[in-house]
Amino acid sequence: MNNSKSIIAVIARKEYRDSIKSKLFLTLVSFLIVLIVVSIVVSSFDFKSQVADYKSSVKILEDMGKSSEIPSMPQFFPLKSMRGVIEYIEIIGAIIGIILGYLSISREKGKRTLQLVLSRPVRIADIITGKFIGNSFLVLLVLLAGLFSTFFIIWGIGGLLLNLIEVVKLLLVFLFSYLYIMFFFCLSSMLSLWFKSLSNALIICFIIWLIFVLIIPQIGDTMDPDNQIPGGFFKSMNIDKVQEEEVMAKFTTYETTRNAIEESSITKHYERLNFAITGIKEKYNGKDLRFIFKDSWKDLVWVFSFLLAAYFMEYAILSNKRLIFNGD
Amino acid sequence: MWKKIWSVSINEFRALFKEKTFILLLIIFILMTIFSTYIGWSTKNTIEKVYQETVIKLKESGVSEIPLDTFLIAPVLSILKNMIVYIFLIGSLLAIIIGHSSFMRDRIAGISKIVFSRTISRKEFIIGKIIGIFNVLALIISVSFIISYVSIILVTGHPFSGNEIVKLLIFYVISLAYLIIFAILGLFFAISSRSESLALVIPIIIWIVISFVLPQLTSALNPSTLLNPVSIQQAAPHSRFFTVIQEVIKPFSLSENYKELGSNLLGVGSVDKNTMQILIDNSAGILLMLASMGFLIYGSIFSMKKFDVCEEEIDE
Numbered sequence: 174m175n176n177s178k179s180i181i182a183v184i185a186r187k188e189y190r191d192s193i194k195s196k197l198f199l200t201l202v203s204f205l206i207v208l209i210v211v212s213i214v215v216s217s218f219d220f221k222s223q224v225a226d227y228k229s230s231v232k233i234l235e236d237m238g239k240s241s242e243i244p245s246m247p248q249f250f251p252l253k254s255m256r257g258v259i260e261y262i263e264i265i266g267a268i269i270g271i272i273l274g275y276l277s278i279s280r281e282k283g284k285r286t287l288q289l290v291l292s293r294p295v296r297i298a299d300i301i302t303g304k305f306i307g308n309s310f311l312v313l314l315v316l317l318a319g320l321f322s323t324f325f326i327i328w329g330i331g332g333l334l335l336n337l338i339e340v341v342k343l344l345l346v347f348l349f350s351y352l353y354i355m356f357f358f359c360l361s362s363m364l365s366l367w368f369k370s371l372s373n374a375l376i377i378c379f380i381i382w383l384i385f386v387l388i389i390p391q392i393g394d395t396m397d398p399d400n401q402i403p404g405g406f407f408k409s410m411n412i413d414k415v416q417e418e419e420v421m422a423k424f425t426t427y428e429t430t431r432n433a434i435e436e437s438s439i440t441k442h443y444e445r446l447n448f449a450i451t452g453i454k455e456k457y458n459g460k461d462l463r464f465i466f467k468d469s470w471k472d473l474v475w476v477f478s479f480l481l482a483a484y485f486m487e488y489a490i491l492s493n494k495r496l497i498f499n500g501d
Numbered sequence: 502m503w504k505k506i507w508s509v510s511i512n513e514f515r516a517l518f519k520e521k522t523f524i525l526l527l528i529i530f531i532l533m534t535i536f537s538t539y540i541g542w543s544t545k546n547t548i549e550k551v552y553q554e555t556v557i558k559l560k561e562s563g564v565s566e567i568p569l570d571t572f573l574i575a576p577v578l579s580i581l582k583n584m585i586v587y588i589f590l591i592g593s594l595l596a597i598i599i600g601h602s603s604f605m606r607d608r609i610a611g612i613s614k615i616v617f618s619r620t621i622s623r624k625e626f627i628i629g630k631i632i633g634i635f636n637v638l639a640l641i642i643s644v645s646f647i648i649s650y651v652s653i654i655l656v657t658g659h660p661f662s663g664n665e666i667v668k669l670l671i672f673y674v675i676s677l678a679y680l681i682i683f684a685i686l687g688l689f690f691a692i693s694s695r696s697e698s699l700a701l702v703i704p705i706i707i708w709i710v711i712s713f714v715l716p717q718l719t720s721a722l723n724p725s726t727l728l729n730p731v732s733i734q735q736a737a738p739h740s741r742f743f744t745v746i747q748e749v750i751k752p753f754s755l756s757e758n759y760k761e762l763g764s765n766l767l768g769v770g771s772v773d774k775n776t777m778q779i780l781i782d783n784s785a786g787i788l789l790m791l792a793s794m795g796f797l798i799y800g801s802i803f804s805m806k807k808f809d810v811c812e813e814e815i816d817e
Binding site (some may be wrong): 196197208212222263264265274276283297376383387389391394395396398402406409412416427 | 521526533536544547562583587594605619630677698702703708714717718723725
């Protein structure tokens with residue numbers, strides 16, 4: 174057991190060192206951090222623009238002597254400004270996972286070291302776990318940089334210091350982001366092991382990424398009746414939430430199909446989970462974690478299930494030594 | 502000269518069709534086109550019914566001023582609105598992969614080392630490649646055009662007017678130009694990059710900047726909002742920050758110019774504009790696309806001239 178632990182530690186350390194030296198990885202990480210910064214800065218300016226619009230409306234109403242009709246001031250919920258961050262992690266975070274998984278296997282295939290390692294008394298589970306842990310450190314490091322950037326930009330530009338509950342929620346967002354990125358890591362490693370051509374493995378992985386991250390969410394989103402008019406169909410019809418639900422109750426088959434399409438993508442589960450935690454989904458804004466997880470635990474289970482499925486498929490492929498020894 | 506270019510382009514065309522990955526991409530593109538019509542039609546029917554139900558609900562609660570049904574007057578081509586998103590997000594990414602594999606295939610196989618021992622110049626070789634890619638993309642776009650045309654007639658039973666056919670045709674020609682830009686971008690990095698994976702990832706990063714980052718800077722739209730052709734039309738915030746950025750960046754934002762042109766041609770937002778007026782209004786966007794294409798073709802020829810034919814094995 175101790176021997177197994179030390180093998181895992183050696184593989185993990187090697188993975189970490191190899192990946193952190195990769196130009197490709199560093200390029201992507203820098204890009205993700207820049208996007209996180211851009212996204213929060215844009216959200217902060219967007220909010221400032223809303224406040225400015227509000228103030229000018231108030232002035233107009235006051236000048237017209239309609240002070241009683243002044244609407245309430247828009248409130249800044251710092252975690253809601255993370256929408257862009259979450260969506261960029263959905264896109265770029267997944268690509269980082271894919272590249273890490275690809276590099277992890279392409280290095281071994283290029284130098285034929287995988288065959289060498291497999292000819293020694295090393296368990297397949299140790300190789301997979303070692304690679305997983307080594308790359309986990311990297312992903313966590315990247316996410317930690319993202320977390321600090323988010324925290325300090327909200328503080329610096331938004332002028333708001335997050336309270337303890339908000340910090341916990343922020344940590345949870347980045348923890349779930351880790352699970353999401355590692356799913357793509359396992360998927361990419363698995364395909365790189367499986368395919369004879371690494372280039373084809375990378376392209377197939379990008380096609381799967383395209384389906385999960387862009388195509389499925391796009392279909393679900395454009396089928397939503399409320400999304401048929403900018404600003405929302407039901408809002409344009411001036412009907413309240415209760416009436417909206419009564420109307421939509423007559424379209425259950427359509428809505429069930431739409432929901433089923435969305436649920437087939439890990440990205441949508443990741444998004445729903447984090448939109449609930451950050452309060453981007455209005456229903457959960459300002460609510461405690463117990464209330465949020467009462468509804469969102471299923472999404473968490475789905476994200477875990479996708480990750481476990483990819484992990485065990487990678488294990489199954491590596492177990493097929495004939496594929497590995499004849500695969501390059 | 503043209504004979505050599507033509508034989509390179511024919512070879513490129515055949516090679517792409519032999520690749521399993523390419524066939525997979527082609528299937529994705531055809532499915533996208535079929536889905537686009539089906540989803541557009543199914544959503545249009547559903548929203549019509551949702552509108553009717555909402556009107557009943559409003560009348561029950563005593564509301565007399567009912568908002569107009571804008572879906573009923575929507576131009577028939579607007580059913581294809583999803584195609585704009587599929588082309589600017591998915592099609593362009595697939596085009597990068599086509600451009601990438603076009604030259605990377607030769608680099609890995611070592612063809613790029615020996616091909617110039619024959620009487621073909623680097624310029625002829627790369628122009629031949631670009632024409633080959635153009636032919637492949639033109640074929641895909643033509644298939645897509647035919648599927649869109651037939652599927653709309655099938656699902657709506659509405660025969661196309663001459664004006665609608667022209668609009669649909671122009672939309673697909675513009676889409677072809679948009680795809681070619683990204684295919685040449687993939688080709689450019691396949692020639693100039695020293696590593697196989699960097700050659701694919703750098704154009705993908707540029708694609709992300711063009712497709713998501715620039716629109717977010719100019720209109721504060723989050724990436725997922727850009728997946729819905731209707732949400733794209735949302736008004737941008739009015740602050741000085743966004744106004745300045747919009748003035749500076751938007752004229753150079755390829756994706757936004759393409760989306761605007763595509764939306765106008767397909768009549769997204771229930772507005773049926775005159776074709777000539779659309780082309781005049783969006784002439785700056787069309788010029789931007791042509792300029793980008795010219796710049797990338799020149800860049801590819803230049804990097805081909807600098808390409809080291811004696812390079813050792815390409816890095817993973």
